[in-house]
Amino acid sequence: MMSLIEANYHEVIKRQYIFKLRTHFDLLYLIIISQMVGILLSFMAIGSSSSSFLSVNYYNSSIVIVLTLISMFVVSLNLATDNYRNMDFAFVTNRFTSNMSNILILISLALITALTATLSGALTRIALYFMVGPEKIALDGFVLTPIKLCMDFLTVMLISMLISSIGYLFGCLAQKNKAFILMLPVFLVGLIFILRTNGVGLNFIKNMFEFYFSEKSIFIYAIKLILTSIVFFAFSTLLTDKIEVRK
């Protein structure tokens, strides 16, 4: 029986988004666990330097961020799989609203995990303060200024969003054609080979990294990452737009 109530896109996306926020809690849980592991790992120094009578160990939250990004990739890849997609059909839906609500979920996850990854820096500092004692910690770098916190939050959020858009695209490609499931490891191994050899491929990757990660203006950097994420998300939406309701 067909409903006479006209479906409103915004309303449908909003409902799906709220529903997924509640049901996809395990995705956030996965990221949080990886961050907890990252915090423990960050108690180990990421580098050190020394002279004849001095040695200094360096700490930061980079490992927490790396693990967050990896788990964001895995989560976004999962979100595009059948297990999660078929849940949408409990609602009035189509591929477009499903993708939009998924994208909103990924952006929400990027926001939450960027916040937790940023705050993990404070937790590491407090833990080391009490474990090794303040007389063995340099004041420089210990203080997290509001500007530093905001910058950390923004950059982690943007990179998380970009990584999740790439992961979601891979997931959608795998939806379109199962051969892409095999393509992902091949792509990653290929990438490693390219990075190990000098050539056009390496130059391309270098230029690509420089385009994003040598940008000194945070405003332009944000625009670059947001636009790239939008392109990937849009491509994912277009790819899966014509897939039949249930396979």
Add this chain to the structure above:
Amino acid sequence: MKILILPIIIFIAIFFVVLGKQRSKKSTMGYGSIRFKKTVVYIFLVILILSLPILYLLPRNKLIKNGIDGNKLREQIDKEDFGTLYNEGKLDTATTLIKQKNYSFDIKSNAFYINQMENSFVEIIGEEKQEADGKIDVEIYTYKSSFNNIDVTKYQAVPIAMMVNNTLVIEKANDTTFNYKQFNNNFTTIQFTKGDPLFHSTFDSVSRPGIVLIRYPKGVSYLKEK
């Protein structure tokens, strides 16, 4: 502590993953205890949110301050060269040259040897006194030193001077190894910080050899031992 980290990580990973995956009647999609997961996530969030005000409340007076500009210190040390100041009689005016210790030894012969150990990291300057008082006076000076803009002068060991038979031995005492922790930027913000290296593979260290000034009595001569 490092030895403990890996087992703790393995324990946490197993504990949370296994408990998170346990089937529960209250679970969503019949997969994983959502109550357990929510509890873990909320506790984690509360701890993180509380950590920020706690960090701001922590007393910072004991933290190691980096109040020295390595480049300026280098320039100042170049200006306050020991030889120049010594000749001009202005050793007291030096700001980067600190007298660490004085020694005084009796000498009965008219000659003595100086044995400088290889690791002493000092320059020896000899001066004949105006009077024949039968005493060798040894003054040990050090230049201020810095490491990543932190004043580390006090951690430098003071060289030891001792008279063994007719030989003045100068050797370096064991250094106090100073190990400290420094937080630096995350890789995500490194491009926006002016030239701050990610892993600090290079560091800014200012350190000069100390000076041992030996004042010996008039009419006494010295020889450097090989």
